[in-house]
Each structure stands twice: as C-alpha cells, then as structure tokens.
C-alpha cells in the first residue's frame with residue numbers, strides 16, 4: 001500500500017516517520033509523496049588522476065572526489081553528461097514497516113536532470129540525508145539552486161515490519177550519513193571490507 005498525503009501526515013505526526021526540516025508542508029506534501037529540497041554540498045569525481053575505481057582497492061572512493069559547497073545565492077551548474085553526487089536538504093527516518101522510493105520530479109525530468117542512476121530505495125530503518133546521483137542527460141547545462149525541490153519520496157507499507165532493519169546492528173554503512181557520501185563499496189564483505197577496516 002502506498003501512503004497518501006493523509007497517511008503521510010498521520011505518520012509524520014505520530015513521529016515514527018521523520019522528514020526534517022519540513023520547511024513548507026503545504027508545498028512539499030504532494031498527493032502521495034513528499035518533495036525534498038536540494039542541499040548545498042556536491043561531490044565531483046576527479047577525472048584526471050583516477051587510474052580505475054576498483055572496489056577491491058585500499059584507496060577509498062572518496063579519495064577520488066572533490067567537494068563543492070555552493071554559497072548563498074549561487075547555483076551549481078550541471079553540464080551535459082556530468083555525474084555528481086548531491087544531497088537532500090532534509091534528513092529522513094524511515095520506520096521498520098515502510099520503504100521509501102527516491103523519485104525525480106517531472107519538472108526536472110523535462111529538463112533531462114535525473115536524481116538517481118540506479119539506487120532508488122531507502123530501507124526500513126534508514127536514517128540520514130539522501131545522497132542524490134545527479135546527471136544531466138540533455139544537451140544544455142542546467143543550473144541547480146540549493147533549496148529547490150529536486151526529488152520526491154514515496155512510501156510503501158510493508159506486509160510486516162522488517163526483522164533486521166537498516167542500521168548499525170547489521171553494519172549498514174550509510175546510516176546517519178550527513179551530506180553526499182561517496183561509495184563505501186570497499187567495506188562490502190566480498191571485497192574484504194572488514195579486513196581493510198581492521199588494517200587501517
């Protein structure tokens with residue numbers, strides 16, 4: 001079951017679903033979703049000195065990225081073909097009986113700007129800001145203004161609560177992320193992540 005505006009409000013008021021700050025509920029709560037705003041931090045890949053991003057490497061992916069913080073009144077220009085990580089302004093807390101879907105907004109889609117390449121799910125139990133995988137699939141640069149509504153979240157009720165929700169108990173690596181976070185794929189078990197963490 002997908003939550004309607006009334007269901008979303010009810011869950012926000014009950015306090016187990018959190019989206020904060022929700023600066024303008026009237027504007028942001030849509031018929032069956034919540035619009036999320038763009039934060040001011042962006043991570044861009046440095047193309048010049050990357051031999052290859054290898055999940056098995058001891059070099060963290062975030063060594064290959066540079067951060068840009070957009071000042072008040074400025075924009076981030078997303079050029080055709082660019083891929084950068086952005087963040088939602090809001091942080092969310094998803095209860096154990098809901099899953100949230102990160103979706104684009106039609107108005108941005110019509111400008112060829114997409115908000116995720118492949119990762120569109122926020123797990124039950126997830127807490128933190130949401131990292132956006134921003135790309136411009138069009139042919140003209142597009143200005144992105146921090147604070148603009150960039151994305152929308154929909155919520156689906158699970159048949160039963162997740163038994164092992166996202167979080168530290170299962171070693172979830174993006175729990176409580178603050179700002180855009182580069183991939184932490186090196187800490188996946190299949191790439192010897194725990195060993196790498198111990199060796200550091």
Ligand SMILES: Nc1ccn([C@H]2C[C@H](O)[C@@H](COP(=O)(O)OP(=O)(O)OP(=O)(O)O)O2)c(=O)n1
Pocket residue numbers: 102116119120121122123124126129130131132133166171172173174
């Ligand atoms: N566009 C997105 C999608 C998801 N997330 C957050 C919420 C998810 O609950 C969390 C983990 O997402 P996945 O389970 O898809 O990612 P991994 O499987 O790589 O992470 P983990 O091993 O921690 O489960 O990342 C995010 O910040 N931005």
